[in-house]
Amino acid sequence: MQSATQDWPGTTRRALSGGVLLVAGLVMLMICWSYPVGNLTQMGPGYIPRVVGFLICALAVAIIAIDVATPEAAQAGRMHPRGLIFVSTAILLFAGLIDIAGLVPSMFLAVVVSMFADDEARPLPVLIYACLATLGGWLLFLVVLELPIPAFWR
């Protein structure tokens, strides 16, 4: 991790967060450019988006300038690749399965996968814990709260 990021030129790395914001502002302007703008008394739906887009771009440029000028302030926090991967997969699995497989299997898989975001997770405790958590979820959501979601595939 450390060596990979240090290969980058320092200025580029420092300008990264402001740069992403600038890109977001530009994309926003590009999309809303075709919306009817109107004038100040009769504002169309495109008026405010355009103002906000320009402001975001302006602030992004200012942020880049500040970050490049003060290197010690532009330090990025530590990344958590494990957390990112397993938490994302768990939520995507839930989203993909909930309509097909029902609530119970989706909850079970989401718990199992998300538990591996912790680097000390071991298979057997994870399985036991996931069963208990799924049982608790079934009791809470379907028995107590009676949410209108099928428990299993039909």
Add this chain to the structure above:
Amino acid sequence: MIDQFLLGLSVVLQPEILMYAFIGVFIGQLIGVLPGIGAITAISLLLPVTFYLDATTSMIMLAGIYYGSQYGGSIASILLNLPGTPSSVVTCLEGYPLAQRGRAGLALFVAACSSFVGGIVGVAILVLAAIPMTIIALRFGAPEYAMLVILGLLAASLIGTGSQIRSFAMVLLGIALGLVGADATTGYYRFVAMPEMADGISLVSLAMGLFGVSEIIRNASRRSPPGPALSITMRDVFPTRAEARSLVLPIVRGSGIGSFFGALPGTGAAIASFMAYAMERRFSRTPEKFGKGHLPGLAAPESANNAAAQTGFIPTLTLGIPGDAVMALIIGALILNGIIPGPRLAVDQPELFWGVIASFFVGNIILLLINIPLIKLWVLLLRVPYQKLYPVIIVMICVGVYSHRTSITDVVLTLAFGVLGYLMKNYRFEPAPVMLGFVLGPLLEDNFRRTMLLYGGDFTIFLTRPISAMLVACSAVLIVLALWSGISAMRKPVHSTP
């Protein structure tokens, strides 16, 4: 005013509503104790539940979670040096050293009592201010609303911790996200990438992603320190008479500062507690004692954040303008229940308006009563490792978001906002202003467009209407103060380097 308050009390003291008030403050205290779950996550989780309750009951329960979490937040700060809520970060500074010296019981007792006094002062100010504020609010037109929202957004980005320019950029990002969906005036679709987004981005998705999922990604493999072995006897709990006397003024000052910052739109409990601590330290005759377990430094911010949590409901209930991200969510809950918060609320629905206010009074008493006796339970909770908690939170987030609109897109968007919030924080962008911009943005656009339409694009209207002119003046003062402190902060390092 007394009559209305009594009307409110008669609403709250119905057994069923009282039960939900208790559930609210209990859950609030619980999630306040647990680091890593904030009031925002808990309130978004319970949003779907509130569809089955009437508006008054759901409001009382959700509000209870908010101010209850302010009580609970101090417990983890004192015992583990882990702030349970953003507003209890400063509580760690004095509370944890006290616990290390074996005076955890005293610290918890002082925190609970100052919280209670702060909360009651906040409720009293809310009761006193409610009717006058409603009368003023009824004279608010589009220009006043637009200016008030601008003042709130400025305050949110200029006061507080972190870079002001970054916070302001995040407010704008929030406004941009709030633009997604059909334009309120013309019905024109803006930034709609998928048909599911035509109704706009769901508040629940945004809140759960930015505050819930992002924290889980960050903390999943964090090892929490082992829970403290604690034996509190009644003897260690009470302060000596001299100590108690030294706390009176800090609690009064803290309550005052908290009430002010809570009522100001755009600032909330977290900022209030920081301000109270800084103020206490600056005006103390013994500033060297701070940071080593100084009781006034514990009492002042604790009373401030609880006072702010109550007065924060002044703009929320009378104007429909949320003071911070949690308030934004509570307003969202009201709207989802079919009630539009604003000056008409007190007139049209006095039972709801005063019932909620009276519930704060009752809730604070419940919190004081359950705080100290249940301390053993809270300590036990702190021993639950985070690794056992977060998978359950993920499932609750997924089910909560999905059941809200039965939308898979919302679940995926929640993840997207979670990753966004995680990356933002890594690059020192705060997520709270995004939330505020998201909720206040549509209000701002609507009222600004209406002002320009009504007064023919004339900007001087903001200066010729008295209330609006006052709000402009407040905004100007804020900007000047921010620039001044920014410049003096830039000068300091130059002076210190030889």
